[in-house]
Amino acid sequence: MRSLKRSGLAGAAVLLAASAALAGCADDSENDGGGSAGGTAPGDGKAECEGMTEWGDLTGRDVTVYTSIVAPEDQPHIDSWKVFEDCTGADVKYEGSKEFEAQLQVRVQAGNPPDIAYIPQPGLLQTLVGTGKVVEAPEGVSENVDEFFGEDWKGYGSVDDTFYAAPLGANVKSFVWYSPKMFADNGWEIPETWDDMMALTEEIAQAGDIKPWCAGIESGEATGWPATDWLEDVLLRTGGPDVYDQWVNHEIPFNDDAVVEGLDTVGEILKNEDYVNGGIGDVKSIATTPFQEGGLPILDGECALHRMASFYAANWPEGTDVSQNGDAFAFYLPPIGDEFGSPVLGGGEFVAAFSDAPEVQAFQTFLSSDTWANEKAKATPGGGWVSANTGLEISNLSSPIDQLSAEIFQDPDAVFRFDGSDQMPGAVGAGSFWTEMTAWIAQGQSTEDSLTKIEESWED
Template sequence: MRIRLTKRAAAVAGTGVAVSMLLAACGADAIEDQSAGGDASAGGGDAAAGDLPEIDCAPYEEFGDLSGTSVSWYTPVRAPDDADYITWVGLFEECTGVTVNYEGSAEFEAQLLVRIQSGQAPDVAMLPQPGLAASIITDNPGLAVEPPEAAVANFREYYNQAWEQYGTVDGTLYGLPNSSNAKSLVWYSPTAFEENGYEVPETWDEMVALSDQIVEDFADNEAVKPWCAGIGSGDATGWVATDWMEDVMLRMHGPEVYDQWVNHEIPFNDPQVASVLEEVGRFLKNPDYVNGGIGGVQSIATTEFQAGGLPITEGQCFMHRQAAFYSTNFPEGTSVAEDGDIWAFYLPPMNEEFGRPLLGGGEVNVAFADRPEVQAFQVFLTQPDATQARGGIGGGNYIPPNTEFDPSVLPDPVQQLSAELLTDPEATFRFDASDLMPGAVGAGSFWSEMTAWIAEDKSNEAVLDAIEQSWP
């Protein structure tokens, strides 16, 4: 069985980003396994639970006496960030007497399928791809269990409802969100902006005007450009360019057309998709705009994504579109803060009609058992004060798409910025499109054709036709 490499996995495989973002698709060849292996139990809340805030234990009373029972939770989150999750579930253990056997795996996706096929499915699995969740649920009728009413009630009241479609299969809600991440960011240097009299753009037109102004201001220095980028990522080269497509699609045509595109209700060479590629080309294939500090347009294809935004620190580039996790790639000693060497602003909207579009990713928890202790654990995973406590523990870039979540508890300013965007009730959130599309497209032709578009100057029409022809 071929394991699909998601963009998120491809990104993390090449960075020092928190291991909670590691997916099994990375494989042993992509990143060294840092875990000791085997099951890890939270051990009755011994891991510094006394230093954590208390949570309301009342929601678990309806499930009866749970003392002496256990729940297995299988996830892609490995050392060192599994310790933060283990500490967190200690709160649930203290409330209920349930032992949570937490296990994070470097081969999560492959091993989860093996366990399911052998009749040894975990009680709960944290699934980093809605597509994987849907395929498991569809291919194994009767295996997944609907979450209890109390967990669903938490979701309905406190969470961004866009997530419902990512946990729903054939009209039934199975998966509830665990954590989320924001992608719609532009990295820049506050100092460089201030020195040159530039202001952070609040609309797409303002961002284009700023780009043109930078071109004019540095006309005598060809090494300096408004934008810098890199789409290199080994076998996953091209995913960065598809993120651009997704962000622009959401801004230009809105969530309804975005969903139609993801579900192939419109063809990949539809005029609406063509207009998106043309707009992306306005940036990535514009020799006046790119590739500051690196080279010409084609250099984008040969530049590893980790290095794509580094020219900002050298004053050779002013802007770099990339997800929140990119902050870990700047050189050691770089101050990443609103008043620091590097910061990020929200990628501006194009059309007021579509609100504040936000591209992102994340995970959903799906249960494969309906014992009372498992249902109680699902309530815990969605309980507002419990998720607030998890954020305060830190580690793993944990940000629940919970509109009541207080970002101030997060220890990292980039996490706080992401959380403010993700918990904004005005945000129009959509999951990364290529991670929702069939593997032959999302992790196949979409990546490779966008690479050819830049590296070989392949025409817009030829690129879109090729992707359309690859759709299964």
């Protein structure tokens, strides 16, 4: 295990302890304002606890964690904290809820927030910071993020240039799912450029046996969100990261010419009756096909390609061999030209704190370290989790798709951008953007009309 001192834990703890001593509360077990708890931690002197004992004895102190991650996905998180609890004496109490986003805001407004919350969108973090209840991240967390994540990720955890929340888990959205067996049987090569991918698309369409693509954007009240991912991924490739950032921040209108070009490029696939919707129906069927089922025709040999995030791995039926030579796997959605490097669209969670008690700051710092990332990987033997933490050892990930995701995150040439709709005002990112993209598919609404209606819904 890599030393947590290298990850900034010890440095932050020394600063905290010094601050506490100056305040005359270095041995105050009731201290709720940061600093050291005093005493000797249970793991003091143990190699596996190096860097986690600097806050003193945290025995009897609870850290409450509130997230949207519910059973059975919660258990690997709980298991990943064992070393922290053993070394510090603190007890981490987990609570997951399907109503997390709404209930977290209610609890914060009522003055009953958790100590720690896993925030899935930068936009929600900004809203919570606006309440004045989120505590600025301690120095050790900031140092860890500088070392293991970088400037882009730190920016997503910041509001008005103040850093609050370190990244936690992450997912890659820039994937195209396919069948390695189908590709091998047909002699198809994984495309490395957009032109290669479109040439393959046309080759499959001309053969006439199957449709090149399949897709589904139905998701109950959230219907349309997979189509927003399509536009975000393509705009990163046609307009580049700077234009993408301007669009997300509404520094250019939603219907800017660059965005029109991006959506028209998406339409070359999703609105082409010759290319979609393999094994399901026509173009309009995309809007009524649950996103969980969108790629399944690949297994029946009815379509060849399906653009969807890394988390789609969980949607393949039990017994599906998800591997490089198996029934299903994914390749990186290729760049369009070479001007903008290797763009990566993704998402993830951020760790926000509502308390600066020593046990909370200790746990925050632990979660931002490379040590926790590797503990979490080892605690998730079934796969389905990855982090953008560059200290994560890829060999600790059990799933081939998780390993591929980690390789993409750790590629020095990758240009990462967070899901755009998750950063927009809720009325747009979780409202008009979804509905108008659905109308673009289901009603044949034009690109210009769809983007203009979204622009008109944006209130600055």
